[in-house]
Amino acid sequence: MCAALALCLMTAGCATRSALVRQQCYNPDAQLASVLPAFEALRARGCDEATLNGPSECERLQREIERLAVVCPAHAPTLLANAVIAYDEQRSAEAQQMLDVVLAQPRAYPDAAVLRARIAIEEGNLPFARRLLAQQIRLVPDHAGLHETHAATLYLEGNLQESRTELTMASALGAPRWRIAYHLGLIEETSGRSDEATRLYQEAVTGNPGWEPAESRLKALRARSASTLPR
DSSP: OHHHHHHHHHHHHHHHHHHHHHHTOSSHHHHHHTTHHHHHHHHHHOOOOOBTTBSOHHHHHHHHHHHHHHHOTTOHHHHHHHHHHHHHTTOHHHHHHHHHHHHTSSSOOHHHHHHHHHHHHHTTOHHHHHHHHHHHHHHOTTOHHHHHHHHHHHHHTTOHHHHHHHHHHHHHTTOOHHHHHHHHHHHHHHTTOHHHHHHHHHHHHHHSTTOHHHHHHHHHHHHHHHHTSOO
């Protein structure tokens, strides 16, 4: 009898706490909008360090975004925001779990699909990434990021012409030209057209000065070209 009573009390307590948590999930879009832009702005500049008086503003905002995922566990934008944070902090398994919840919802979430495909590519699961992106492109055909990431998947699989076609589509839909130029440069370099690859890498560096991937490949191609000149 005592054990049964204790179980009832524990169950009631858990139910009460769950109800209280759910009550905090009011207007989740507005709650997320009140913290996410400020957090993204701080992250773009480089988050400040914790102070002697406690956590930094960046940490405070991040904790609030994480809290929202607890009280609103089915709110896709909040889950996506937390997945991006987890991915940036190299917690890919956690990011993947949250993205899978988002992608299981009835409507399409192309940004979630792009990040989920990126994780799959990094894990070497190219077939999964290609299938996911092709599926999402059928649902949201005008999303530049889907086409750009699909192009990267096709490139890694050796489908250079299809990759080029997807990059052309991504560019037409508004993907940054410097990034498109870099990916096209990879295709040209792989195809043995070093001069065209050099031109495209230079375009990428001009469009985004200091971007290490393009600068590295540009320097390597120029060094290779200089080493083959007659002495």
